[in-house]
Every structure is written in structure tokens, then in C-alpha cells.
Amino acid sequence: MAEHFLVSIDIKNLPSSGDNGLALETISYLHRVHITATPETQQDAIDFLRKYFNHYIIYCDCTALESLEDILSLLNNGGAKVFVAPWQMKALAEDRLLVGQDLGRLVVSFDRSRSDGDPEEIAKSISGEIKAFVPDTPIGIHIQGVHDWKLLDTMNRMSKTEYYPGRYVTLAHNFQNEYIKAVKDGLVAIIPANELTTNPKRSPNLVPAHVLITSALRSDRPDGLFPTIVTNENGISLGLVYSNEKSIEVALQTGRGVYHSRRHGLWIKGQESGDTQELINMSVDCDADALKFTVRQSGEGFCHLRTSTCFGPYYGVSRLEQTLKDRKESAPAGSYTSRLFKEPKLLEAKIMEEASELCEANDKNDIAAEAGDLLYFALTKCVAAGVSMKDIEHNLDLKSTKITRRKGDAKAQWAKKVGHQDASNGLTGVISGSAEQEALKEAASVPKERDDTAGSQNGRIRMKRYKTGDSDVKTIKNALQRPSQKSTDDIMDIVKPIIKEVRDGGDLAVLKYTHKFEKATSLTSPILRAPFPPNLMQLPQETIEAINTSYENIRRFHAAQREEKPLRVETMPGVVCSRFSRPIERVGLYVPGGTAVLPSTALMLGVPAMVAGCKKIILASPPRKDGTITPEIVYIAHMIGAESIVLAGGAQAIAALAYGTESISKVDKILGPGNQFVTAGKMVVSNDTTAGVSIDMPAGPSEVLVIADKSAHPKFVASDLLSQAEHGIDSQVVLIAVDPSEEQLTAFENELHAQAMALPRKDIIRGAIEHSVTLVVKDIAEAMEYSNRYAPEHLILQVKNAETVLSSVDHAGSVFVGPWAPESVGDYSAGTNHSLPTYGYAKQYSGVNLSSFTKHITSSNLTRQGLRNVSSAVMQLAKVEELEAHRRAVSIRLKEMDEMKD
Numbered sequence: 004m005a006e007h008f009l010v011s012i013d014i015k016n017l018p019s020s021g022d023n024g025l026a027l028e029t030i031s032y033l034h035r036v037h038i039t040a041t042p043e044t045q046q047d048a049i050d051f052l053r054k055y056f057n058h059y060i061i062y063c064d065c066t067a068l069e070s071l072e073d074i075l076s077l078l079n080n081g082g083a084k085v086f087v088a089p090w091q092m093k094a095l096a097e098d099r100l101l102v103g104q105d106l107g108r109l110v111v112s113f114d115r116s117r118s119d120g121d122p123e124e125i126a127k128s129i130s131g132e133i134k135a136f137v138p139d140t141p142i143g144i145h146i147q148g149v150h151d152w153k154l155l156d157t158m159n160r161m162s163k164t165e166y167y168p169g170r171y172v173t174l175a176h177n178f179q180n181e182y183i184k185a186v187k188d189g190l191v192a193i194i195p196a197n198e199l200t201t202n203p204k205r206s207p208n209l210v211p212a213h214v215l216i217t218s219a220l221r222s223d224r225p226d227g228l229f230p231t232i233v234t235n236e237n238g239i240s241l242g243l244v245y246s247n248e249k250s251i252e253v254a255l256q257t258g259r260g261v262y263h264s265r266r267h268g269l270w271i272k273g274q275e276s277g278d279t280q281e282l283i284n285m286s287v288d289c290d291a292d293a294l295k296f297t298v299r300q301s302g303e304g305f306c307h308l309r310t311s312t313c314f315g316p317y318y319g320v321s322r323l324e325q326t327l328k329d330r331k332e333s334a335p336a337g338s339y340t341s342r343l344f345k346e347p348k349l350l351e352a353k354i355m356e357e358a359s360e361l362c363e364a365n366d367k368n369d370i371a372a373e374a375g376d377l378l379y380f381a382l383t384k385c386v387a388a389g390v391s392m393k394d395i396e397h398n399l400d401l402k403s404t405k406i407t408r409r410k411g412d413a414k415a416q417w418a419k420k421v422g423h424q425d426a427s428n429g430l431t432g433v434i435s436g437s438a439e440q441e442a443l444k445e446a447a448s449v450p451k452e453r454d455d456t457a458g459s460q461n462g463r464i465r466m467k468r469y470k471t472g473d474s475d476v477k478t479i480k481n482a483l484q485r486p487s488q489k490s491t492d493d494i495m496d497i498v499k500p501i502i503k504e505v506r507d508g509g510d511l512a513v514l515k516y517t518h519k520f521e522k523a524t525s526l527t528s529p530i531l532r533a534p535f536p537p538n539l540m541q542l543p544q545e546t547i548e549a550i551n552t553s554y555e556n557i558r559r560f561h562a563a564q565r566e567e568k569p570l571r572v573e574t575m576p577g578v579v580c581s582r583f584s585r586p587i588e589r590v591g592l593y594v595p596g597g598t599a600v601l602p603s604t605a606l607m608l609g610v611p612a613m614v615a616g617c618k619k620i621i622l623a624s625p626p627r628k629d630g631t632i633t634p635e636i637v638y639i640a641h642m643i644g645a646e647s648i649v650l651a652g653g654a655q656a657i658a659a660l661a662y663g664t665e666s667i668s669k670v671d672k673i674l675g676p677g678n679q680f681v682t683a684g685k686m687v688v689s690n691d692t693t694a695g696v697s698i699d700m701p702a703g704p705s706e707v708l709v710i711a712d713k714s715a716h717p718k719f720v721a722s723d724l725l726s727q728a729e730h731g732i733d734s735q736v737v738l739i740a741v742d743p744s745e746e747q748l749t750a751f752e753n754e755l756h757a758q759a760m761a762l763p764r765k766d767i768i769r770g771a772i773e774h775s776v777t778l779v780v781k782d783i784a785e786a787m788e789y790s791n792r793y794a795p796e797h798l799i800l801q802v803k804n805a806e807t808v809l810s811s812v813d814h815a816g817s818v819f820v821g822p823w824a825p826e827s828v829g830d831y832s833a834g835t836n837h838s839l840p841t842y843g844y845a846k847q848y849s850g851v852n853l854s855s856f857t858k859h860i861t862s863s864n865l866t867r868q869g870l871r872n873v874s875s876a877v878m879q880l881a882k883v884e885e886l887e888a889h890r891r892a893v894s895i896r897l898k899e900m901d902e903m904k905d
């Protein structure tokens with residue numbers, strides 16, 4: 004429907020029927036409203052959208068908002084379009100917060116109330132500003148405070164060559180005729196509700212609403228009438244009638260379907276038949292020569308022949324809805340539908356049955372038949388609850404206005420049922436696969452809503468059970484699938500522009516993202532350099548002691564990994580090959596800080612870097628909101644001799660380390676775990692040959708696999724599973740129970756539930772437990788087979804003679820042996836490293852260790868005889884490869900040897 008005018012409403016002071024101007028109900032007949040959101044009224048605007056999305060098409064003026072997130076949330080809550088200032092348009096477009104057709108929901112607002120000047124120049128500069136930032140998507144323009152018609156005329160002229168979908172105006176003077184002229188000229192006038200009336204006799208100074216409508220219309224009929232299509236709420240056409248200025252005026256005054264009969268004049272539908280119509284709204288079509296009335300029809304129907312429409316009875320979904328409503332009011336004896344209304348459990352079962360039959364249907368006819376059955380039962384449930392087809396459509400419309408969309412993964416239980424795997428589980432395995440975003444918004448580790456039952460069964464936090472003898476291989480394979488994350492493409496689309504901006508824009512770009520993601524807006528430099536001020540590392544004595552103990556154990560274990568002397572092998576007499584290691588000179592260590600601050604990761608990366616002898620160690624970690632870094636990390640940075648701490652997280656920190664900026668030194672290798680953005684950032688920079696940087700491995704959401712036999716202590720088993728489940732909802736924990744009794748399984752489950760319920764992060768745990776499993780196997784050999792296939796980040800062996808099982812471990816990041824080795828000792832203090840491969844990457848990667856910070860150089864040292872001994876092999880192979888210079892490098896030397904002999 005074309006836009007002609009918007010009624011502006013003060014959301015803090017909603018118009019009511021006693022006021023001057025139009026009341027809310029009458030405004031809904033005109034359908035399009037304009038509201039203003041300021042930092043103070045932002046929440047009111049959201050509440051208005053949520054409450055009235057079904058009644059109006061709502062446009063929001065956001066020019067006074069400071070936060071781009073607030074603008075996006077208005078669009079996400081159903082705002083049809085947002086009016087933004089030029090700087091907001093620029094930022095939204097540049098940050099790619101709106102792309103594609105969502106950009107078309109912007110209207111750029113220019114305030115001309117105080118500026119005069121050549122209209123031609125003004126119009127040109129407006130057009131230039133828009134084209135500079137949104138060159139490809141047509142967007143609307145709004146001229147605010149217009150007091151000069153020359154400017155509007157010029158804009159109108161320009162619109163013939165430059166397309167703006169909507170030219171909106173707010174007038175400086177409140178004159179009736181000006182509004183009417185604007186609408187007649189094809190502009191969309193924004194008119195305050197208190198300057199409009201449906202009763203011009205009573206309020207002669209206000210603008211008559213019906214005149215505004217007819218000003219937008221042009222009749223191409225000799226009698227000047229406007230053809231009017233009448234539809235029901237679902238958009239089904241009831242018939243064709245005619246309107247004129249008078250009938251529109253009465254329709255607006257009475258809120259009913261009122262038309263002009265070419266035989267009888269003013270026609271109030273249903274006045275005689277009783278089949279009245281409640282007016283929902285009226286609108287003008289795209290070329291302004293026809294009207295549409297949307298109405299709620301009562302009685303027999305619209306047509307004088309007593310059918311629902313002038314084209315016959317309803318059909319399809321509308322007929323079904325009508326029948327169901329009739330049955331609800333009064334059903335004939337024995338009606339099946341009426342039984343469904345009375346037996347909700349039967350209805351529920353039928354919905355599931357039909358949904359499953361639809362899934363199984365293959366050919367076109369079957370699919371249509373099964374979809375029809377499912378619709379019947381689904382709509383029965385809706386009608387029983389008083390939900391109409393219109394309500395469903397509104398809901399769909401609201402979802403379609405969202406700019407941040409869910410990826411739409413199936414819940415694990417359903418995905419597993421049908422054996423669906425996320426197609427995007429490819430690239431790294433770590434950054435592949437759900438989140439949240441909601442795209443932009445779905446941080447990996449967010450607590451579940453309180454009423455979310457994920458991970459719970461009958462109110463208990465419980466993992467799903469599978470038994471290898473009872474379930475087929477495919478079912479178990481699916482059950483052991485890691486939870487999927489946001490698709491690789493989505494993440495790459497977010498990360499790549501960030502990296503490019505930091506590479507090109509340096510410090511300023513890093514700061515921009517730190518302000519945005521960490522909200523640390525007071526930060527003016529992205530770096531904290533050593534020597535670190537003592538006041539930034541004040542810690543309680545017990546924390547210092549804990550760090551010192553962990554530091555020393557980690558140092559000892561990693562120092563023991565040093566190769567004391569070079570490897571030296573004489574491969575043939577006189578041919579000596581050697582290999583020696585050298586530290587990587589400059590390393591960047593990423594310490595996560597999104598959902599939890601992990602100083603222990605600073606130790607796990609920093610201590611081996613120091614032991615290896617890296618010359619330059621730079622830490623990077625997202626700062627807190629006030630711009631500071633947690634004192635434990637500063638203290639550890641000081642202990643390991645770090646050059647500096649980059650006060651940034653995510654892909655921006657990775658890019659700064661890879662390319663360097665004015666203040667951040669470039670590094671040769673980046674190590675450390677992180678979320679999907681960090682991991683994707685590491686992948687991107689390591690693939691850029693111009694960056695000259697390598698990375699450690701894909702280290703994503705934490706996971707643990709516990710193998711427990713009859714000797715295992717349920718309390719220990721449950722506590723180990725929970726220690727990794729509390730990391731994030733994207734973590735996965737697996738229990739392999741070896742030949743357990745039912746009592747033992749129940750004991751594991753009771754403990755898990757009881758301990759989880761007492762933990763502060765139980766909501767996160769529930770999320771993780773949703774995709775976690777207990778697998779029952781017959782013996783330890785089978786347990787090891789499954790464990791090796793899964794290749795867990797952490798493997799815990801709570802079995803008899805655990806030490807002997809170690810020899811069967813082929814793939815795991817780190818193993819914890821026996822009842823007295825909880826995984827958390829490895830997380831903090833035992834000495835082994837906690838930066839480990841996840842997602843099954845333990846099949847090809849090691850966890851961080853000393854060699855992650857070194858590289859090897861080889862050397863060959865030959866005597867004369869040595870060269871003679873190897874010469875024929877070298878020369879023959881050079882000949883085969885037709886590389887003559889290679890061959891000669893040997894033959895010339897042999898000749899020289901021979902001559903020297905003579």
C-alpha cells in the first residue's frame with residue numbers, strides 16, 4: 004500500500020477520545036503512525052511497538068537516539084521504518100549493522116527548519132550524502148521543519164531522476180492546506196494526531212482526515228467515485244464497491260463499513276440485513292486510484308446472495324477457519340472437531356502424528372494431503388485458544404521484520420531423531436555449526452531463560468542415555484555430535500570486515516570495536532605497557548600464593564620439555580644431519596574474557612612462552628567496562644615478562660596482533676583459546692600470506708569425556724562432568740559407563756542433578772547438558788573405542804587400574820588418571836596445559852606445549868667422503884627431475900676433489 008500520510012503520536016501521552024484530534028482507535032483506521040524514540044522514551048517506544056504492532060504500521064523517529072543498538076532493537080520489535088540522522092545512517096551502513104533490504108527500512112532525516120539557501124544546492128547535497136554511504140539501496144528521505152515549498156518542489160523534481168521510496172515531510176506551519184497540498188503533491192506528510200479530525204463541523208480548524216485520504220486519491224471515473232475493494236482480515240476479497248468523500252467521512256466517524264451505492268447513495272453495510280462490518284483500516288493503492296477497506300464481517304456474509312463473498316463462499320484456509328469457529332460456537336452431535344476441543348491430549352497427539360506423517364510424505368499429492376491434515380489440527384488448537392488466522396499472520400509478519408535472525412537449527416532432540424547434522428560443521432569444526440544471534444546477539448555462553456527446559460527431564464537436570472547394544476551406530480554417532488555453532492559463513496561475514504578495518508585503520512579501529520563490544524568507551528589507548536603500575540595488580544595474598552604455585556608447576560613441566568642438545572645423526576659415513584630448536588621471537592597470547600575472565604589461560608600460555616625464551620610476549624584480553632584489565636592478568640603479565648597487554652578482545656585483538664598498529668607490535672604467532680569470533684579471526688589472519696603469522700590450533704568450547712566403571716564414585720563422576728558443563732551452553736560432557744547396574748546409573752544421575760542444582764551457573768549447565776549424553780557400553784575396550792573416536796579435549800579415567808588403560812588412549816587432549824585426578828587440577832595447577840584441541844581435533848593437534856613456542860632448524864654437515872658417498876643418489880635424482888644445475892653442484896665438487904688429488 005502506498006504511503007500518503009503518517010499520523011504522529013506522542014507515546015508518553017496517547018490520544019484518547021476526550022482529546023482534541025483523533026483518538027487511538029480512529030487512528031488505527033488510517034493504519035500508519037509515526038512515533039518518536041529518545042533515550043528517555045526508548046523503552047516506551049518498544050512497549051508501544053509490542054502492544055500495537057497488530058493495529059498499526061509503525062514508523063519510529065530515532066534521530067535523538069545515541070545508541071545504534073537502540074535503533075536496531077526498534078526494527079527488531081516490528082518498526083516498519085526508522086527515521087535516522089545522517090551520522091546514524093553512515094554508522095549503520097559502515098558497520099554493516101543493516102544490509103540488503105533491511106537498509107531500505109531507513110529514512111534519512113534532514114532538519115531544514117533553520118537553514119535557508121538555494122534549494123537546488125540543498126537537494127543536491129542531500130542526495131550526495133545518501134549516495135556516499137548507501138549507494139545501492141534506495142532509501143527514504145525526510146525533510147523536517149519545512150517552511151519553503153521551493154525545496155519540496157525541487158525534491159519532487161529530483162525524484163523523477165533519483166528514486167527515493169518515500170519522501171516524508173514535517174511542516175513548520177500547521178496549516179490545513181499545506182498538509183493537503185503536500186499529500187496531493189505525492190509527498191508523505193507527517194501530521195500530529197491532535198491536528199486531525201473526523202468531525203470538521205465540530206473542529207473547523209483541524210485537518211479533516213477524510214479529505215487527506217481523498218487528496219491522495221484520483222478518480223478516473225466520470226462520476227468521480229473511488230472503486231473500493233472490501234477484504235476480510237485475512238485479505239480475502241469480499242467484493243467491489245464504491246466510495247466518495249462523504250462515505251469515507253462517515254466510515255471514519257462510525258468505524259463501520261460505509262460505502263456509496265450508485266443506486267441508493269450513502270450505504271451503511273448491514274443497516275438493513277444486520278450483516279454489519281467493523282472497520283479495521285482503509286488504505287489507498289499504489290497509483291492512488293482505488294481504495295481498500297479491511298473489515299471484520301459479521302452475519303451471513305458480505306454478498307446480497309448471503310454468501311461470504313461476492314465471488315462465492317470462502318475456500319481453503321478461510322473456509323476451514325470459519326468452520327472451526329462455527330463448531331466452537333455450536334457443534335452438531337458427534338462432531339469430531341468438537342471432540343478435539345474437549346480432549347486437548349487427543350489434539351496434541353494428532354498434531355504430532357500428522358507432523359510426523361508430513362515428514363515422511365514424499366510425493367506431491369501426499370505432501371499436500373498431510374500438510375492439509377496438519378493444518379486442520381493446528382488451526383483447531385488455535386481456534387480453541389481464541390487465536391485467529393490473522394493473529395498467526397501478524398506473528399509471521401513480526402518475525403519477518405526482524406533484522407537479527409535465528410539460524411534456525413533444530414533442537415537437539417529433534418535433530419537427533421531424524422539424524423540431521425549441521426551442514427556447516429566443516430571448516431574448523433570449532434567455528435562451525437548455533438548461536439545467537441541471534442546472529443549478532445547470540446553470544447556463545449549465555450544462560451538459558453529460567454523457564455527453558457533444555458537439559459531437564461521431568462524437572463531434573465539429566466543427560467540422555469544411550470546403550471550401545473540397544474541403539475544403532477548412527478543414533479549413537481549423532482548423540483555424540485558436538486553442539487553446532489553459528490555457521491562459518493555468518494561468522495566470517497562478521498569477522499572479515501573487522502580484520503580489514505583494523506589492518507587499515509590501526510589503533511582507532513581497535514578502539515572503536517572495544518567501545519562497541521566491551522562498552523569500554525572511556526578507553527583512549529588500546530595498550531597497557533610494561534612496567535605495569537603496581538596499583539593495577541593488587542591481589543589478596545591467597546590469590547598470589549595460588550598463582551605462584553600454579554606458575555611453578557607449569558614452569559617445571561614445560562621446562563622439562565626442553566631439548567637440551569640438538570639432535571645429531573650420521574646418516575651415512577661423513578653425512579651428519581642435525582636439528583636444533585629456536586624460540587619464536589614474537590608471540591601474541593589471547594586470554595579470553597567474554598563470559599568469564601580466565602587468568603589461568605594467561606599462565607598456561609605465558610609460562611611456556613617465557614620458558615621457551617620468546618623475546619617479545621604480548622597478551623591480549625578484552626578489558627572490563629571501565630577500561631581496566633583484571634589484576635590477576637596484569638600480575639601474570641608482569642611475572643612472565645610481557646612487553647604489553649592489548650586491551651581488546653575478539654577478531655579486533657587478533658588482527659592487531661597479526662598486523663600490528665601504531666602502538667601494538669606485530670607478532671609471529673598467535674596462541675590461545677577463544678569464542679567463535681576469536682577462532683575465526685585466527686583462521687583468517689593465518690591464511691593471509693601478507694600477515695606472516697601462524698596460529699596454534701582450533702581451541703573452542705570446553706568438553707570432557709569421563710569413563711566410569713563399577714569402581715567409580717558417583718560424586719566424583721558428577722563433579723567432573725559439571726566442571727566443564729559450567730563453561731558455557733556450547734560445552735559438551737559425555738559419560739561412558741562401563742557395564743553399570745541400573746542402581747549405579749541412577750546414582751550418577753541423582754548426583755548430577757543434586758550437585759547441578761546447588762551451583763551458581765546452573766542455567767548455563769542446563770544448556771550444556773541439553774546436548775550431553777550418557778553412553779552405556781559393555782566393557783572397557785568398547786569404552787576406549789568410543790573415546791578414541793570422539794577424541795575428547797579432556798579424558799577422565801575413573802576405572803580400576805586406570806594407569807593400565809592409558810596405553811589404549813590414541814586421541815585426547817589431556818588425560819586424567821584415577822579417582823584422585825579431577826580435571827580442574829589440569830585447568831589450574833597440576834602443571835599440564837589447559838589450552839587444548841576441542842571438537843575432535845585431538846586426532847591431529849597437540850595441546851599447547853613448549854614446542855608450540857619454538858621452531859626447528861635442521862643442518863647438514865658433510866666431509867669429502869660423505870659427499871662422495873651420497874653423490875650418486877643426488878645426481879641420479881637431479882637427472883630424473885631434469886634439474887641440471889642441481890646435478891652439477893655435486894659433479895663440479897667431485898671433479899674438484901679428483902683434480903686436487905692429481
Ligand SMILES: NC(=O)c1ccc[n+]([C@@H]2O[C@H](COP(=O)([O-])OP(=O)(O)OC[C@H]3O[C@@H](n4cnc5c(N)ncnc54)[C@H](O)[C@@H]3O)[C@@H](O)[C@H]2O)c1
Nearest residue numbers: 443595596597598625652653676677678702704705838839
Ligand atoms: N579449548 C580450550 O583450551 C579453552 C580454554 C579456555 C577457554 N576456552 C573457551 O574459550 C571461550 C571463551 O569465549 P568468551 O566469549 O568467554 O570470550 P572471548 O574473549 O573468546 O570472546 C569475547 C570477545 O568476542 C567478541 N564478540 C562478542 N560478540 C561479538 C559479535 N557479535 N561480533 C563480533 N565480535 C564479538 C568481542 O570482541 C569480545 O571481546 C569459551 O568457549 C571457553 O569454553 C577454551
Ligand SMILES: N[C@H](CO)Cc1c[nH]c[nH+]1
Nearest residue numbers: 601603604705706830837
Ligand atoms: N577447562 C578450560 C579448558 O577447556 C580451561 C579453564 C580455565 N579456567 C577454568 N578452566
